[in-house]
Each structure stands twice: as structure tokens, then as C-alpha cells.
Amino acid sequence: MxxxxxxxxxxxxxxxxxxxxxxxxxxxxxxxxxxxxxxxxxxxxxxxxxxxxxxNVHPIAPDDYAAYARSLAGDAERLGVAVDAPVTEDxxxxxxxxxxxxxxxxxxxxxxxxxxxxxxxxxxxxxxxxxxxxxxxxxxxxxxxxxxxxxxxxxxxxxxxxxxxxxxxxxxxxxxxxxxxxxxxxxxxxxxxxxxxxxxxxxxxxxxxxxxxxxxxxxxxxxxxxxGTSPTHRAALVDPRFRETALTRAFTGRYARALVNHFVAAHDAVAPIGYPAIHHLTRPLRAAASAAGDAERLHLWAGRGxxxxxxxxxxxxxxxxxx
Ligand SMILES: Cc1cc2nc3c(=O)[nH]c(=O)nc-3n(C[C@H](O)[C@H](O)[C@H](O)COP(=O)(O)O)c2cc1C
The missing domain is CATH 3.20.20.70 (Aldolase class I)
Structure with missing residues (x-):
């Protein structure tokens, strides 16, 4: 893991x-x-x-990448980070x-x-x-x-x-x-x-x-x-406010199963295919969410069990x- x-x-x-x-x-x-x-x-x-x-790079068109970055601006601003990294496909x-x-x-x-x-x-x-x-x-x-x-x-x-x-x-x-x-x-x-x-x-x-x-x-x-699960992730796993998991591309541009939080609810429907570019794009936002203890903007990976x-x-x- x-x-x-x-x-x-x-x-x-x-x-x-x-x-x-x-x-x-x-x-x-x-x-x-x-x-x-x-x-x-x-x-x-x-x-x-x-x-x-x-x-196994899943490439993303520059316009789709830029549009997704724009859609994250509100969450990024709330966490005090910029979500503007150029496309990175390592x-x-x-x-x-x-x-x-x-x-x-x-x-x-x-x-x-x-x-x-x-x-x-x-x-x-x-x-x-x-x-x-x-x-x-x-x-x-x-x-x-x-x-x-x-x-x-x-x-x-x-x-x-x-x-x-x-x-x-x-x-x-x-x-x-x-x-x-x-x-x-x-x-x-x-x-x-x-x-x-x-x-x-x-x-x-x-x-x-x-x-x-x-x-x-x-x-x-x-x-x-x-x-080494972060304290925010650990706490979310027993927080009754999280009621289900979903397979989502919202965090990384590749399907992953996570607890459904604000980030998934707000961005899943428009999240493009694009790994690892979207992973690198959202990384600073997720790191800031982790540091701030913000479980609504963190990738809370979890299986159905x-x-x-x-x-x-x-x-x-x-x-x-x-x-
Ligand atoms: C937090 C987390 C991180 C994971 N990271 C990896 C990984 O780095 N490589 C990998 O092959 N699978 C990774 N997986 C998937 C697991 O290998 C495994 O398929 C999965 O955990 C099995 O389902 P379960 O979580 O319901 O037990 C990760 C799963 C979780 C929950």
C-alpha cells in the first residue's frame, strides 16, 4: 500500500x-x-x-487537463495551494x-x-x-x-x-x-x-x-x-459520516476505490482519464488536506469491507x- x-x-x-x-x-x-x-x-x-x-501512461489532452485543474480551484484556494502543475507523465x-x-x-x-x-x-x-x-x-x-x-x-x-x-x-x-x-x-x-x-x-x-x-x-x-496510515485517514475509517465507497478517477485520473467525501461528490462526474498526470495535479491539494486534517479533500482509499x-x-x- x-x-x-x-x-x-x-x-x-x-x-x-x-x-x-x-x-x-x-x-x-x-x-x-x-x-x-x-x-x-x-x-x-x-x-x-x-x-x-x-x-502505463494514460495520456490526457491539454485542454481536458486544464479544465479539470480549473474545476479544482475552489478546493485548492480553501487549502491555500495552487493546482497548476504542468502535465507530468513519469x-x-x-x-x-x-x-x-x-x-x-x-x-x-x-x-x-x-x-x-x-x-x-x-x-x-x-x-x-x-x-x-x-x-x-x-x-x-x-x-x-x-x-x-x-x-x-x-x-x-x-x-x-x-x-x-x-x-x-x-x-x-x-x-x-x-x-x-x-x-x-x-x-x-x-x-x-x-x-x-x-x-x-x-x-x-x-x-x-x-x-x-x-x-x-x-x-x-x-x-x-x-x-503508517495518516491520522486523518484513520479517523475517517471510523467516522459515521462516511457511508459508502466508490470507484473514482477524481484523485488520480485512474480508477481507485475511496470513501465518498466532498472531493469525490464534487469532482467524480467530470474527472478525466489521465494517469499519472492527474495524480501529480492533485497531489499538492491532497498533501495540504492531509496536513490540515481535512478528510473531505483527501483520498480516503478504502475497500468495500x-x-x-x-x-x-x-x-x-x-x-x-x-x-
Ligand atoms: C491505501 C491503499 C493503498 C494501496 N496501494 C497499492 C499499491 O501501492 N500497489 C498495489 O499493487 N496495490 C495497492 N493497493 C491495492 C491492494 O494491493 C489490494 O489489491 C487491495 O487492498 C485489496 O482489497 P482490500 O483493500 O479490500 O483488502 C492499495 C490499497 C489500499 C487500500
């Missing part, structure tokens, strides 16, 4: 409790990723993963991160937002890493297998945060996680990790019964003692999810 919730402490505590946890390399420099890997190893943990954002330091992980491999490297080149996958596998690919459909699963991926992370639409869907502007299919897992498991020879909306031991049991070999959670850990997220040590939360 990039953007703060995943800390090296969270990964270490989950690993000590017998789970495989992943560091979030998204939005970070390659150096920061390497430092976090060192911190996990220094704590004596050897089995863990690193999650990367695959460069690759999240992909090449540096792959090189660092090829030189000094970790046991598991996972990808979201798109499929890496087969050469990059092969490079990491040759270095000794297992590779995992987030997929949201059967077509994506087949392409991942053909590219040499070792295991699939099948992500349902109930998942908190960004959808890993590959196509520009596509909305992930709305279907229960067990149904999606079963559809992909039918002809996928690769092991499946199921993710999205898992909030109880019975959700885990249903995903395993549908054909998954393992289950992953995100939202369930947002209030964990060891997570958010009400079950508890404040407890990660080991305790994960133990309660075992069927």
Missing part, C-alpha cells in the same frame, strides 16, 4: 506472524525502496516482497527499481497497473525472484502467464485503492471476488492470490473455495498499529482472518 500505509514495521510484523507482506515501492525513489528493503532485512526478515507500479523510476532488484533480489516482486516487458520479468526471475502480477480479468491473466509471470494476484472491484486494471480508463468489472477467481482459475495454470473486499475469515474461505491458493488484504490493515478494519497489531488482525 503505497502512499504511507505500508511501513517496513508493518512488513516485519506481518512476516513475524507467519505471513508474506510486501513493501510498497510505488511513488518512492529507487533509493528509498532499497533503504526499506535494508530495514526489513536488518530486522531479520528474509521472506517478503516488493510491489512496483508498472509504467515512469515512477521503473528502470532504476528493476535494476536495483536484479542486482540485489528479494523473494517476491509484484506488479500493478500493467504488465512489464517479458525481458524485465525474465531479468528478475533470473535473479531469483518470484514474480506476481495483479490482474482483474481473464484476458489480463492469460497475457500475464504468456509473459512469464509466476503467480497471479486476482483483484476484484471491491478492493481499496487503485484498481490494477490495465486498459486506459477502464473500470474493473463489478463481480464478487469468488466469481472472478473461479472464472480465472478455470484455465489459469498459475497459482492465484485473491484480493479485494476481504474482511472476514468467511471471505477468505470463499476465495480459497473458488480456487485461490492464498488471499491478500489491504484495507483490513489500514488501522493496524504498525501501519472498510467497516471491519480494526485497530490492533497486524499479527492479530491477520490471525482473525484465518478460516
Amino acid at each position: 503505497a502512499g504511507g500505509p505500508t511501513t517496513s514495521e508493518l512488513v516485519v510484523a506481518a512476516a513475524r506472524a507467519g505471513h508474506v507482506a510486501q513493501l510498497a515501492a510505488g511513488y518512492r525513489s529507487a533509493e528509498a525502496m532499497v533503504d526499506e528493503i535494508a530495514a526489513v532485512r536488518a530486522a531479520g526478515v528474509e521472506v517478503f516482497g516488493v510491489n512496483l507500479f508498472v509504467p 515512469d515512477d523510476a521503473w528502470g532504476e527499481k528493476i535494476s536495483a532488484l536484479a542486482v540485489d533480489p528479494v523473494p517476491l516482486v509484484s506488479f500493478t497497473f500493467g504488465l512489464p516487458d517479458a525481458a524485465d520479468i525474465a531479468r528478475l526471475r533470473a535473479a531469483g525472484a518470484l514474480t506476481a502480477q495483479t490482474v482483474t480479468s481473464r484476458d489480463e491473466a492469460r497475457a500475464a502467464e504468456a509473459a512469464g509471470i509466476d503467480l497471479l494476484v486476482v483483484q476484484g472491484a471491491a478492493a481499496g485503492g487503485h484498481s490494477g486494471v490495465w486498459a486506459a480508463g477502464a473500470r474493473p468489472a463489478e463481480r464478487p471476488l469468488p466469481a472472478l477467481v473461479a472464472e480465472i482459475a478455470v484455465d489459469a495454470p498459475l497459482p492465484i492470490v485473491a484480493a479485494g473486499g476481504v474482511a472476514s475469515a468467511s471471505d477468505v474461505a470463499a476465495a480459497l473455495a473458488a480456487g485461490a491458493q492464498a488471499v491478500a488484504v489491504g484495507t483490513a490493515l489500514l488501522r493496524a498499529t504498525e501501519s 472498510w467497516r471491519a478494519a480494526r485497530e490492533a497489531p497486524v499479527g492479530e488482525i491477520l490471525a482473525s482472518l484465518i478460516p
Whole structure:
């Protein structure tokens, strides 16, 4: 979980409790990723993963970008920031991160937002890493297998945060996680990790019964003692004023599931497709909202099972999810 919730402490505590946890390399420099890997190893943990954002630019027309920036002016003014960055379409330091992980491999490297080149996958596998690919459909699963991926992370639409869907502007299919897992498991020879909306031991049991070999959670850990979730985000997760989640492009120009707050209500309908440009455009506004404790203008990532997220040590939360 990039953007703060995943800390090296969270990964270490989950690993000590017998789970495989992943560091979030998204939005970070390659150096920061390497430092976090060192911190996990220094704590004596050897089995863990690193999650990367695959460069998959969804370009945006300058006029659409400018129009969306104008529509954010009221919120920006209220927070005392400017929302006027030029269009930025970076690759999240992909090449540096792959090189660092090829030189000094970790046991598991996972990808979201798109499929890496087969050469990059092969490079990491040759270095000794297992590779995992987030997929949201059967077509994506087949392409991942053909590219040499070792295991699939099948992500349902109930998942908190960004959808890993590959196509520009596509909305992930709305279907229960067990149904999606079963559809992909039918002809996928690769092991499946199921993710999205898992909030109880019975959700885990249903995903395993549908054909998954393992289950992953995100939202369930947002209030964990060891997570780095901001105080404003933590408080919003138990604030009765937030009553539902929605898949929205309003924050980053790519579909992500968040609690419905003022920002979503005001901007979702006009939000363009445009990742990572819209992510960079709204970033100062979101940073100011976080600093000001303004939950109405912050991206409150949450999966559909958010009400079950508890404040407890990660080991305790994960133990309660075992069927
Ligand atoms: C706050 C937050 C941040 C996330 N960041 C990432 C990320 O950096 N990379 C990624 O592959 N998935 C990310 N996800 C999605 C998770 O990997 C996973 O698919 C999702 O949390 C599963 O659904 P759940 O939140 O309902 O448990 C994030 C999810 C949340 C809630």
C-alpha cells in the first residue's frame, strides 16, 4: 500500500506472524525502496516482497487537463495551494527499481497497473525472484502467464485503492471476488492470490473455495498499529459520516476505490482519464488536506469491507482472518 500505509514495521510484523507482506515501492525513489528493503532485512526478515507500479501512461489532452485543474480551484484556494502543475507523465523510476532488484533480489516482486516487458520479468526471475502480477480479468491473466509471470494476484472491484486494471480508463468489472477467481482459475495454470473486499475469515474461505491458493488484504490493515496510515485517514475509517465507497478517477485520473467525501461528490462526474498526470495535479491539494486534517479533500482509499478494519497489531488482525 503505497502512499504511507505500508511501513517496513508493518512488513516485519506481518512476516513475524507467519505471513508474506510486501513493501510498497510505488511513488518512492529507487533509493528509498532499497533503504526499506535494508530495514526489513536488518530486522531479520528474509521472506517478503516488493510491489512496483508498472509504467502505463494514460495520456490526457491539454485542454481536458486544464479544465479539470480549473474545476479544482475552489478546493485548492480553501487549502491555500495552487493546482497548476504542468502535465507530468513519469515512469515512477521503473528502470532504476528493476535494476536495483536484479542486482540485489528479494523473494517476491509484484506488479500493478500493467504488465512489464517479458525481458524485465525474465531479468528478475533470473535473479531469483518470484514474480506476481495483479490482474482483474481473464484476458489480463492469460497475457500475464504468456509473459512469464509466476503467480497471479486476482483483484476484484471491491478492493481499496487503485484498481490494477490495465486498459486506459477502464473500470474493473463489478463481480464478487469468488466469481472472478473461479472464472480465472478455470484455465489459469498459475497459482492465484485473491484480493479485494476481504474482511472476514468467511471471505477468505470463499476465495480459497473458488480456487485461490492464498488471499491478500489491504484495507483490513489500514488501522493496524504498525501501519503508517495518516491520522486523518484513520479517523475517517471510523467516522459515521462516511457511508459508502466508490470507484473514482477524481484523485488520480485512474480508477481507485475511496470513501465518498466532498472531493469525490464534487469532482467524480467530470474527472478525466489521465494517469499519472492527474495524480501529480492533485497531489499538492491532497498533501495540504492531509496536513490540515481535512478528510473531505483527501483520498480516503478504502475497500468495500472498510467497516471491519480494526485497530490492533497486524499479527492479530491477520490471525482473525484465518478460516
Ligand atoms: C491505501 C491503499 C493503498 C494501496 N496501494 C497499492 C499499491 O501501492 N500497489 C498495489 O499493487 N496495490 C495497492 N493497493 C491495492 C491492494 O494491493 C489490494 O489489491 C487491495 O487492498 C485489496 O482489497 P482490500 O483493500 O479490500 O483488502 C492499495 C490499497 C489500499 C487500500
